[in-house]
Amino acid sequence: NLAQGIRSAIARLISSPVPDRQTIEEVIRGIQRALLLADVRADLVKSFSDNIRERTFNVELPRGISRRDHILKIVYDELVRLLGGERKELRVSRTPFVIMMVGIQGTGKTTSTAKLANYFAKSGYRVGVVVVDVYRPAALHQARQLLEGRGIFVYGEEDGQDPVQIAKRGLKYMSEQKVDVVIVDTAGRHKEQQGLMLEMNELYEAIRPDSVGLIVDATIGQQAGQQAEAFHRVSPVGWIMLTKMDTSARGGGALAAVNVTGAPILFIGTGEKIEDLERFDPKSYVSRLLG
Amino acid sequence: RQLSDEEIDEVIEEFKWQLVSNDVALLAAEGLASEIKEKLSMVKVPLFGNRGEVLKPIFREALSSVLLETDEEQFISKVRAAGHDTEPFKLLFVGPNGGGKTTTVVKVAKRLKREGIPSLIACSDTFRAAAIEQLKRLAETIGVRTVSQKYGSDPAAVAIDAVNSARSNRIPLVLIDTAGRTEVDTNLLEEMRKIKRVVSPDTVIFVGDVLTGNAMVEQATKFNEYVGVDYAILTKLDADVRGGATVSLCFAVKRPILFLGVGQGLDDIVSFKKSEFIHRLLS
Numbered sequence: 218n219l220a221q222g223i224r225s226a227i228a229r230l231i232s233s234p235v236p237d238r239q240t241i242e243e244v245i246r247g248i249q250r251a252l253l254l255a256d257v258r259a260d261l262v263k264s265f266s267d268n269i270r271e272r273t274f275n276v277e278l279p280r281g282i283s284r285r286d287h288i289l290k291i292v293y294d295e296l297v298r299l300l301g302g303e304r305k306e307l308r309v310s311r312t313p314f315v316i317m318m319v320g321i322q323g324t325g326k327t328t329s330t331a332k333l334a335n336y337f338a339k340s341g342y343r344v345g346v347v348v349v350d351v352y353r354p355a356a357l358h359q360a361r362q363l364l365e366g367r368g369i370f371v372y373g374e375e376d377g378q379d380p381v382q383i384a385k386r387g388l389k390y391m392s393e394q395k396v397d398v399v400i401v402d403t404a405g406r407h408k409e410q411q412g413l414m415l416e417m418n419e420l421y422e423a424i425r426p427d428s429v430g431l432i433v434d435a436t437i438g439q440q441a442g443q444q445a446e447a448f449h450r451v452s453p454v455g456w457i458m459l460t461k462m463d464t465s466a467r468g469g470g471a472l473a474a475v476n477v478t479g480a481p482i483l484f485i486g487t488g489e490k491i492e493d494l495e496r497f498d499p500k501s502y503v504s505r506l507l508g
Numbered sequence: 509r510q511l512s513d514e515e516i517d518e519v520i521e522e523f524k525w526q527l528v529s530n531d532v533a534l535l536a537a538e539g540l541a542s543e544i545k546e547k548l549s550m551v552k553v554p555l556f557g558n559r560g561e562v563l564k565p566i567f568r569e570a571l572s573s574v575l576l577e578t579d580e581e582q583f584i585s586k587v588r589a590a591g592h593d594t595e596p597f598k599l600l601f602v603g604p605n606g607g608g609k610t611t612t613v614v615k616v617a618k619r620l621k622r623e624g625i626p627s628l629i630a631c632s633d634t635f636r637a638a639a640i641e642q643l644k645r646l647a648e649t650i651g652v653r654t655v656s657q658k659y660g661s662d663p664a665a666v667a668i669d670a671v672n673s674a675r676s677n678r679i680p681l682v683l684i685d686t687a688g689r690t691e692v693d694t695n696l697l698e699e700m701r702k703i704k705r706v707v708s709p710d711t712v713i714f715v716g717d718v719l720t721g722n723a724m725v726e727q728a729t730k731f732n733e734y735v736g737v738d739y740a741i742l743t744k745l746d747a748d749v750r751g752g753a754t755v756s757l758c759f760a761v762k763r764p765i766l767f768l769g770v771g772q773g774l775d776d777i778v779s780f781k782k783s784e785f786i787h788r789l790l791s
């Protein structure tokens with residue numbers, strides 16, 4: 218009868234070991250759409266799907282798995298691989314260990330500095346924060362208020378003008394206090410602000426941080442890669458933190474940032490409170506990316 | 509000759525990719541693409557050579573009908589006229605975390621002050637660290653007074669406090685800065701709805717970040733759902749952005765863009781001219 222005929226036709230189609238061009242195209246289109254909705258950069262989505270298409274055409278479908286699930290598995294594995302495989306650590310490899318936080322205006326650097334400071338303090342380290350943002354009104358106040366009562370040192374200069382000098386004095390103060398981990402909070406900036414990008418390079422050269430964290434807003438769209446590249450050129454990025462993952466955004470912009478800096482994503486921000494910090498897990502990030 | 513079905517799909521795909529790579533949210537790009545599908549099926553392209561001449565105007569028209577400008581003069585006159593009542597004109601600013609609300613509130617206050625309209629600013633972000641200090645310091649630089657209470661106090665109460673103070677001091681305008689919030693935090697969305705209910709502002713302005721990708725659709729939709737957005741201001745246009753988020757926002761909530769933030773200085777605010785945007789989005 219007709220129902221049985223259709224059912225077996227579909228079964229044949231799904232379990233066919235020979236790649237069906239149309240089915241593959243439909244699945245790939247669906248994946249492209251999911252990735253674009255997740256803010257993965259358009260050119261990455263294109264090159265990624267070309268790569269996947271090529272691989273699925275040359276591969277026989279394993280038994281007992283639909284074409285769609287097969288492709289999804291390839292995509293999932295490939296994305297997890299691009300993100301470094303498993304969770305990575307931010308190792309405090311020497312003392313004092315100096316971390317510099319950089320990123321575009323409003324991405325959550327100051328809040329993330331406080332979160333990270335708390336994270337290390339909870340792990341038993343002696344922690345200090347140096348605020349070298351001389352532009353944002355009440356930037357020092359903000360860091361102090363966030364870190365109040367947590368036994369974390371905060372250094373900043375109320376009417377400071379020169380971020381490099383403040384950084385140097387701050388680091389000196391921190392070493393006097395025998396601090397193990399120092400986190401330097403910098404002013405927000407973007408790639409079109411030549412003067413500020415130059416300043417970032419000066420800060421990098423003067424501080425010589427052990428680790429530079431690029432703080433990326435998960436809601437960012439197609440600009441993530443270009444902006445990350447500009448930061449990477451003036452202060453080599455060691456790792457990435459994806460903030461505001463507690464929004465409707467899936468943070469696909471981070472893939473472009475990873476792509477241009479070669480840096481792993483180590484942390485995500487999941488809210489405005491000090492505790493809203495999690496270690497980045499590539500597998501759950503990719504599942505969320507693929508919707 | 510007319511375009512074949514295959515060609516139409518091809519043109520639509522091209523249009524979508526062009527928009528998406530210029531930061532337009534996928535849902536907005538898809539929506540616009542389906543809107544031009546009909547036009548594409550009726551258009552005549554040259555038998556040989558460049559069909560771009562015929563297609564470009566269709567793309568431009570699609571963007572022109574979705575993007576909404578505001579007549580700045582008209583807006584300012586409306587605020588100035590309201591200032592002659594005994595009741596202060598109230599502008600409520602809302603938006604996602606770090607989008608530029610606080611800086612924008614002071615930019616708008618400065619812009620209106622230049623037009624001869626004095627104002628009072630309510631520090632209704634009673635949550636975020638140093639939010640009150642940040643706003644006070646910014647407002648100080650342009651000689652505009654602020655009204656605040658302590659951290660943890662009711663944002664609506666601070667706003668009412670400011671309105672009362674404006675009324676008794678005959679200040680015609682109150683701008684209310686609120687805390688950043690996400691489109692998925694129902695508690696904070698409810699808090700925002702309550703602020704609106706208690707204060708009943710004359711105008712609600714959504715301040716968003718133009719660097720935002722697909723989240724812009726959900727952000728604008730949810731904020732509009734909870735408090736009704738009258739105007740939007742998008743910030744950080746100076747970060748070399750194609751400005752696709754303007755399309756995403758207008759597509760999602762069909763509300764006009766009042767201003768654009770083009771820098772961190774208090775003079776860095778301009779009006780939105782859609783023609784230059786359309787040119788950039790299609791180039």
Ligand SMILES: Nc1nc2c(ncn2[C@@H]2O[C@H](COP(=O)(O)OP(=O)(O)OP(=O)(O)O)[C@@H](O)[C@H]2O)c(=O)[nH]1
Nearest residue numbers: 322323324325326327328405461486487488605606
């Ligand atoms: N929902 C949410 N909000 C966050 C997160 N991280 C930071 N924020 C908020 O984002 C806003 C901006 O945070 P800041 O820490 O001031 O950002 P910044 O990068 O230091 O800003 P600038 O110094 O001006 O460049 C604040 O309202 C924070 O509370 C997060 O993970 N989730």
Ligand SMILES: Nc1nc2c(ncn2[C@@H]2O[C@H](COP(=O)(O)OP(=O)(O)OP(=O)(O)O)[C@@H](O)[C@H]2O)c(=O)[nH]1
Nearest residue numbers: 322323605606607608609610611688744769770771
């Ligand atoms: N480059 C640039 N930076 C801007 C613009 N508008 C605001 N900023 C910066 O973005 C950062 C965040 O601005 P805020 O005014 O604190 O944003 P907000 O929405 O009030 O943030 P929350 O209250 O924490 O949610 C600050 O560093 C501002 O200087 C703009 O148009 N261009």
Ligand SMILES: [Mg+2]
Nearest residue numbers: 326327350356
């Ligand atoms: Mg900061």
Ligand SMILES: [Mg+2]
Nearest residue numbers: 609610633639
């Ligand atoms: Mg604010």
